[in-house]
Every structure is written in C-alpha cells, then in structure tokens.
Amino acid sequence: MIGVFDSGIGGLTVLKALAEHFPQENFLYLGDTARLPYGTKSPETIRKYSEQVMNYLADQQVKALVIACNTASSQVIETHWQKLPVYTVIEPGAQKALRETKNGRIGVLGTRTTIQSAAYPLSLEKTATAEGRTVETFSQACPLFVPLAEEGLVDDPITNLIAFRYLQPVLQQGVDTLILGCTHYPLLKKSLQRVCGNQVTLVDSGTALCERLEKDFQNGVLKKEVGAEAERKIKALSTDLSPHMKSWALEILNPLQIHEFHSIDLV
Ligand code: DGL
Numbered sequence: 001m002i003g004v005f006d007s008g009i010g011g012l013t014v015l016k017a018l019a020e021h022f023p024q025e026n027f028l029y030l031g032d033t034a035r036l037p038y039g040t041k042s043p044e045t046i047r048k049y050s051e052q053v054m055n056y057l058a059d060q061q062v063k064a065l066v067i068a069c070n071t072a073s074s075q076v077i078e079t080h081w082q083k084l085p086v087y088t089v090i091e092p093g094a095q096k097a098l099r100e101t102k103n104g105r106i107g108v109l110g111t112r113t114t115i116q117s118a119a120y121p122l123s124l125e126k127t128a129t130a131e132g133r134t135v136e137t138f139s140q141a142c143p144l145f146v147p148l149a150e151e152g153l154v155d156d157p158i159t160n161l162i163a164f165r166y167l168q169p170v171l172q173q174g175v176d177t178l179i180l181g182c183t184h185y186p187l188l189k190k191s192l193q194r195v196c197g198n199q200v201t202l203v204d205s206g207t208a209l210c211e212r213l214e215k216d217f218q219n220g221v222l223k224k225e226v227g228a229e230a231e232r233k234i235k236a237l238s239t240d241l242s243p244h245m246k247s248w249a250l251e252i253l254n255p256l257q258i259h260e261f262h263s264i265d266l267v
C-alpha cells in the first residue's frame with residue numbers, strides 16, 4: 001500500500017494519476033482537511049503537520065510515502081522517513097518542466113509558502129546546471145486558487161478572471177512552460193489553459209511523480225503488488241469530512257472508486 005498525503009482534497013488529482021498509472025497498487029490517501037490551508041501557514045507549522053501525517057501513515061504499514069502537497073513538499077527534505085522512501089513533488093515537477101521548455105523560461109505557480117520557499121526555482125536551477133543549461137524562472141503565488149478548487153468552481157467566469165490576474169505578469173515574461181505547483185491547480189486546468197493559450201505547456205506534479213515512482217518500481221526500490229487489478233483497494237481518510245467534500249472528492253476521482261472513506265483524528 002502506498003501512502004499519499006495532501007493538505008486537502010486537491011491531492012486527489014495526484015492520487016488519481018498514480019492510481020491510473022499503477023492499477024495493481026493499493027493506496028491510502030490522507031487529506032488534512034481540518035487544518036487546510038497549509039499554503040498560508042508558517043514553514044514551522046507545515047513541518048510539524050507534515051511530520052504528524054507521515055508518522056500516521058507509517059503506522060498504517062504503507063511501503064512508501066508520497067507527499068502530494070507542494071507546500072508540505074517544500075518543507076520536507078528527507079528522502080526517507082521511518083525507513084520508508086519519501087517522494088515529494090518538487091523535483092519531479094521541476095525535471096519535467098525542464099524537459100518541456102524550449103526557451104528556458106519557466107513560470108511557477110504555487111501557494112505563498114511554496115513560492116516563498118523558492119523550492120521550485122532552486123530545484124530547476126540545480127537540474128539545469130547539472131545538464132549544462134540555463135533557466136529563468138518567474139514565480140507567482142496564487143492564494144485564491146485553493147478555495148476556488150475546494151468549492152468546485154473549476155470552470156467559472158470568476159476563476160477565469162482571477163487566473164488572468166495571476167497569470168498575466170508571468171506570461172508577460174514570455175514563459176513557454178508553467179508549473180502547476182499546487183495539488184489544487186490541475187482542477188483549474190481548463191481555465192488556466194484558456195488564459196495561457198495552447199503555446200504554453202502546463203506541467204502538473206501528478207504525472208511527473210508517476211514517472212519517478214515508475215523508475216523505482218523498475219529498479220527494485222519499490223516492490224510491486226502481485227494481486228489482480230480488480231482486487232486493489234483505494235482508501236481515503238481525512239481529518240474533516242463534510243458532505244460537500246465527500247461528493248466533490250468522489251467526482252474528482254471518478255471513474256475510480258474509493259473503497260473506504262472516513263474521517264480520523266490525527267492528534
Ligand atoms: N495542497 C497544497 C499544495 O499543494 C495547497 C492547499 C493548501 O494551501 O493547503 O501546495
């Protein structure tokens with residue numbers, strides 16, 4: 001079973017990508033919805049919350065920890081936690097963006113804390129330097145995107161307007177690639193692509209992460225489940241579960257089924 005953690009239900013976009021890519025794997029998802037948003041909180045608080053969630057998932061006997069949340073990823077540098085491999089979204093997202101860009105100008109969208117951490121620009125710079133390339137990054141915090149996505153206003157005039165406001169300064173820099181550095185942003189993809197136009201490539205962490213895990217399944221770091229696809233289970237837990245959240249979560253994951261969905265107390 002693979003543990004997937006996000007601050008809310010946005011991480012279901014990552015879970016969906018993983019669950020579709022690895023149809024035999026079991027997943028345990030934990031959304032810390034009672035304490036959402038993480039993106040406006042201090043690095044110390046996010047670090048404390050992340051440790052609590054990683055300890056909880058480790059106690060559930062998962063074989064790997066996927067930190068789908070970009071904000072949490074920006075505060076977790078460990079590659080292992082309680083001897084389990086830890087996968088964050090920053091490096092895979094940065095590497096994918098570097099593979100996509102043609103002009104070396106990359107935009108990064110994220111929560112305030114993710115943008116302030118400079119985790120993406122640092123990772124882009126590191127990989128580009130290792131490859132003997134140059135890259136220019138242009139970052140933009142988009143704090144209003146998370147509540148829009150949590151509310152399900154994914155293709156709405158209000159979302160288009162706010163997307164235009166946030167994206168305009170980055171687009172004016174001539175970026176050809178845009179990192180959706182938050183689990184919630186892929187839900188707003190339609191609006192974002194409309195504002196960017198088709199000449200800008202949107203990179204989301206879910207697909208980038210699949211490639212990273214695929215590598216570790218192939219080199220034996222992760223052991224594959226041997227059961228049939230029909231037998232695999234997807235369980236979801238959240239620290240708060242309102243009826244709205246439950247139905248929106250099921251819609252995001254559709255056509256995948258959640259076999260168990262209930263709330264837990266973390267502390
Ligand atoms: N899940 C968070 C991320 O990917 C965004 C939501 C939040 O602010 O908690 O950065």
